[in-house]
Amino acid sequence: xxxxxxxxxxxxxxxIVDAGVTDRxxxxxxxxxxxxxxxxxxxxxxxxPWLAAGETRILMSGMIGSRQGWVEAAYLPCPADTAxxxxxxxxxxxxxxxxxIVPGLCGTDTVGTPEVMRGEETQIIGAGATGxxxxxxxxxxxxxxxxxxxxxxxETIMSGEIFAALRKQTILGRMMPEAPHDNAAFDRGVARSGxxxxxLHHLFGVRALGLFDRLAPEQSASYLSGLLIGHEVRAYLLxxxxxxxxxxxxxSENLCALYTRAIIHCGGTASTGPADAAxxxxxxxxxxxxxx
Amino acid sequence: xxxxxxxxxxxxxxxIVDAGVTDRxxxxxxxxxxxxxxxxxxxxxxxxPWLAAGETRILMSGMIGSRQGWVEAAYLPCPADTAxxxxxxxxxxxxxxxxxIVPGLCGTDTVGTPEVMRGEETQIIGAGATGxxxxxxxxxxxxxxxxxxxxxxxETIMSGEIFAALRKQTILGRMMPEAPHDNAAFDRGVARSGxxxxxLHHLFGVRALGLFDRLAPEQSASYLSGLLIGHEVRAYLLxxxxxxxxxxxxxSENLCALYTRAIIHCGGTASTGPADAAxxxxxxxxxxxxxx
Numbered sequence: 001x002x003x004x005x006x007x008x009x010x011x012x013x014x015x016i017v018d019a020g021v022t023d024r025x026x027x028x029x030x031x032x033x034x035x036x037x038x039x040x041x042x043x044x045x046x047x048x049p050w051l052a053a054g055e056t057r058i059l060m061s062g063m064i065g066s067r068q069g070w071v072e073a074a075y076l077p078c079p080a081d082t083a084x085x086x087x088x089x090x091x092x093x094x095x096x097x098x099x100x101i102v103p104g105l106c107g108t109d110t111v112g113t114p115e116v117m118r119g120e121e122t123q124i125i126g127a128g129a130t131g132x133x134x135x136x137x138x139x140x141x142x143x144x145x146x147x148x149x150x151x152x153x154x155e156t157i158m159s160g161e162i163f164a165a166l167r168k169q170t171i172l173g174r175m176m177p178e179a180p181h182d183n184a185a186f187d188r189g190v191a192r193s194g195x196x197x198x199x200l201h202h203l204f205g206v207r208a209l210g211l212f213d214r215l216a217p218e219q220s221a222s223y224l225s226g227l228l229i230g231h232e233v234r235a236y237l238l239x240x241x242x243x244x245x246x247x248x249x250x251x252s253e254n255l256c257a258l259y260t261r262a263i264i265h266c267g268g269t270a271s272t273g274p275a276d277a278a279x280x281x282x283x284x285x286x287x288x289x290x291x292x
Numbered sequence: 293x294x295x296x297x298x299x300x301x302x303x304x305x306x307x308i309v310d311a312g313v314t315d316r317x318x319x320x321x322x323x324x325x326x327x328x329x330x331x332x333x334x335x336x337x338x339x340x341p342w343l344a345a346g347e348t349r350i351l352m353s354g355m356i357g358s359r360q361g362w363v364e365a366a367y368l369p370c371p372a373d374t375a376x377x378x379x380x381x382x383x384x385x386x387x388x389x390x391x392x393i394v395p396g397l398c399g400t401d402t403v404g405t406p407e408v409m410r411g412e413e414t415q416i417i418g419a420g421a422t423g424x425x426x427x428x429x430x431x432x433x434x435x436x437x438x439x440x441x442x443x444x445x446x447e448t449i450m451s452g453e454i455f456a457a458l459r460k461q462t463i464l465g466r467m468m469p470e471a472p473h474d475n476a477a478f479d480r481g482v483a484r485s486g487x488x489x490x491x492l493h494h495l496f497g498v499r500a501l502g503l504f505d506r507l508a509p510e511q512s513a514s515y516l517s518g519l520l521i522g523h524e525v526r527a528y529l530l531x532x533x534x535x536x537x538x539x540x541x542x543x544s545e546n547l548c549a550l551y552t553r554a555i556i557h558c559g560g561t562a563s564t565g566p567a568d569a570a571x572x573x574x575x576x577x578x579x580x581x582x583x584x
Contacts, residue, residue, distance in 0.1 A: 111487045114500040139496060155489070156496040161462050169457035170450070195403045197447070198527035199491055200520070204431060204448040208406040228492070235490035 001057040002050055003282025004043070006064035007119055008032055011042075014279040015050050019287065021279050023050070031069050039070040040094065051097070058094070059286045061102040061278065062119035065090065075106035075116060081150040082125050086288035098292045102285060107153045115154055117141055119278070120250075124151060126281025127273035129248040132236065136160070136229075136255040142236045157235070159228040172203065172224060175210050179218035181225075186258065188215075189226025190233075190265045199231050229262045237268045245269060250277055293349040294342055295574025296335070298356035299411055300324050303334075306571040307342050311579065313571050315342070323361050331362040332386065343389070350386070351578045353394040353570065354411035357382065367398035367408060373442040374417050378580035390584045394577060399445045407446055409433055411570070412542075416443060418573025419565035421540040424528065428452065428521075428547040434528045449527070451520040464495065464516060467502050471510035473517075478550065480507075481518025482525075482557045491523050521554045529560045537561060542569055 003014040009030035015023040025046060034042050044051070047058075065073030073090035089100035104118035120135045124145060127133075133143040138161040143154040167173040192202055206224050209215035215223055237245060245268040249256040253275075260270040274280065295306040301322035307315040317338060326334050336343070339350075357365030365382035381392035396410035412427045416437060419425075425435040430453040435446040459465040484494055498516050501507035507515055529537060537560040541548040545567075552562040566572065 109489060109493070109497075111489075113484075113487075113497040114504045114506070115496075116500055116503060155493050156500070157490070157492045158462070158495045159492050162458070162492065162495070165457045165461035166454070169461045170453050192405075195405075197401060197403075198449070198523060200449045200451050200454065200524055201401070201447050201527065203450045203454070204407075205401075205405040208408055208448070211408060212406045214406070231490060232492055235493065 001059060001283070001286045002047055002055050003279055003286065004047075004058065004060040004064070005062050005119060005122070005278040005282070006031060006060055006069070007062040011046065012278065013047055013050075014276075014282065015055065016279065016283045016286065019280075019283045021276060021283075024279075031063050031066075039064065043094070056097045057286065057289075057291050058097055058099045059089070059102065059282050059289065060092075060099070061122040061282060061285075065101040065104060066118055071101060073101040073103045076103040078105055078107035078154070079146075079150050079152045080105055080121070081148070082284055083288055085121060085125070086285050089285075089289060100289065102282075105151060105154075109153075109155050115156060117143075117154060117156070120154075121151060122281035122285065123250050123273075123277040124281070125149070125284055126277035126279065127248070127250055129250065129273055131246060131248060133248045133250060133273075134236070134259060136249065136251045136259050138164070140232060155236075157232045159232045163225060163228050166203070166224065167221065172206050172220070175207065175217050176220045176224075177217055179221065182219050182222040183261070185215070185219035185222040186226035186261065187265060189223040189228075190230035190262045191226075192223075193227050193230025193234060194266070199227075202227055202231075225258065226262065229258060230266065233259070233262045233266050233268070237263060237266050246271070248273055293351060293575070293578045294339055294347050295571055295578065296339075296350065296352040296356070297354050297411060297414070297570040297574070298323060298352055298361070299354040303338065304570065305339055305342075306568075306574065307347065308571065308575045308578065311572075311575045313568060313575075316571075323355050323358070331356065335386070348389045349578065349581075349583050350389055350391045351381070351394065351574050351581065352384075352391070353414040353574060353577075357393040357396060358410055363393060365393040365395045368395040370397055370399035370446070371438075371442050371444045372397055372413070373440070374576055375580055377413060377417070378577050381577075381581060392581065394574075397443060397446070401445075401447050407448060409435075409446060409448070412446075413443060414573035414577065415542050415565075415569040416573070417441070417576055418569035418571065419540070419542055421542065421565055423538060423540060425540045425542060425565075426528070426551060428541065428543045428551050430456070432524060447528075449524045451524045455517060455520050458495070458516065459513065464498050464512070467499065467509050468512045468516075469509055471513065474511045474514040475553070477507070477511035477514035478518035478553065479557060481515040481520075482522035482554045483518075484515075485519050485522025485526055486558070491519075494519055494523075517550065518554065521550060522558065525551070525554045525558050525560070529555060529558050538563070540565055 013025040250273040263270040305317040555562040
């Protein structure tokens with residue numbers, strides 16, 4: 001089969017034989033880079049050689065199933081496990097093939113506000129992660145997974161996108177030259193996130209510390225990153241509560257390293273899942289699919 | 293005398309006789325709109341007729357005394373009252389006149405992070421405000437003022453600038469058409485700010501509610517505004533604690549109305565200070581100044 005993880009800003013395709021990846025393609029042609037109605041042609045071209053070699057089963061996950069994607073794949077409500085996800089695939093006409101899209105998941109937070117994910121469910125399944133799982137990114141997901149691998153619920157935190165917006169659009173960014181990551185400044189930001197006061201107040205401190213030469217301009221971005229990730233981690237990590245202080249991280253090596261650092265600083269422990277979680281998840285869901 | 297409130301994006305001059313304003317000028321020539329070394333020429337032109345009429349005493353407050361302004365006026369540490377501020381003016385050479393700048397104030401929050409204000413101290417003095425005083429804006433100030441009018445300390449909240457950055461730079465803004473303010477949506481945002489969960493999570497809800505048609509696009513900006521102002525107000529308002537549930541607001545009519553609405557929603561009470569607080573403050577400080 002062929003597995004495709006098609007997100008907002010990236011396209012990754014895997015040729016999968018006996019649950020193992022035998023070939024792969026990656027490009028920056030995320031759904032935002034493809035013209036409307038251009039998905040079919042792009043896919044046919046990208047995986048043409050594999051189709052020519054006889055592959056007919058294709059499973060896609062990620063934002064390709066969103067309203068801005070190829071065909072909208074309805075959200076499946078949590079709790080959801082691999083079997084129920086494999087039952088809820090959306091078929092897409094694609095001449096000569098059986099092409100399906102993995103549903104995103106929806107849920108509600110503790111007071112009923114809706115929550116959505118697309119693509120992360122496939123990574124979680126592929127990693128075999130349980131307990132508290134965090135997928136850091138522009139919109140980080142904090143997911144509760146039962147011991148049997150069922151996704152019970154999750155919440156989204158916008159720290160990544162907010163970091164970028166603060167840097168681009170506010171007075172904080174005007175004092176932030178491009179500079180290499182500074183672990184000491186990052187740690188100071190994480191520590192600050194545990195002090196009294198609201199995040200909206202802590203943010204002004206980035207500027208005030210700079211005004212009084214207590215934070216160098218080239219340290220500011222790392223400090224701000226630590227401040228935001230620290231607030232995020234503290235909202236979900238509850239050291240002392242049994243089983244709630246360990247986090248499984250799924251994401252880029254760089255982001256996972258930052259989150260590990262912050263989680264340890266806040267009294268928790270972290271492990272990082274496998275790099276190919278999306279491919280493994282597509283293979284697993286595919287193995288439970290009744291293909292035509 | 294002449295009082296001048298010269299901020300980042302506005303210039304306001306008042307001719308003051310016997311503590312009353314007899315003439316005024318307002319323009320959008322804030323310090324960011326003036327070329328370096330252009331402050332003297334701009335001022336001389338703007339208040340030329342008053343100088344020709346014999347005025348020689350000029351007192352300025354606001355960002356004109358910052359590092360990006362005309363001459364840096366050192367911060368005066370809190371606690372500070374009108375007399376100590378009048379003792380700490382910075383003189384600026386300005387041919388034929390005695391020109392001085394009111395110092396900004398500095399302080400620290402409860403854990404020692406620095407805090408700064410410039411211009412707000414003059415408005416507080418002019419309004420004769422005591423207790424909890426809030427000056428809403430890009431960088432809102434929440435100030436504690438003793439019964440005798442001494443400014444004891446303060447904290448800065450970046451909600452206004454963050455609202456603008458989120459609207460311009462994030463996916464939240466892409467779903468926000470220009471629309472008139474919607475009080476019902478604003479109130480929903482304020483209510484949401486009191487629910488469990490971190491602000492970073494509540495922000496994603498703006499998008500998720502929209503995806504599920506539970507928040508109309510034209511309501512989103514008002515909801516986001518209520519969410520941020522609600523978080524801000526709840527960080528400083530402590531209903532039930534004696535004397536801590538009343539807030540005096542100093543600022544634009546529009547912003548003060550929003551903050552009043554949020555404060556009442558959160559169980560507090562609010563009153564709005566006089567519109568000409570800056571002019572009154574400059575007059576008061578001027579009356580305690582030993583002019584040459």
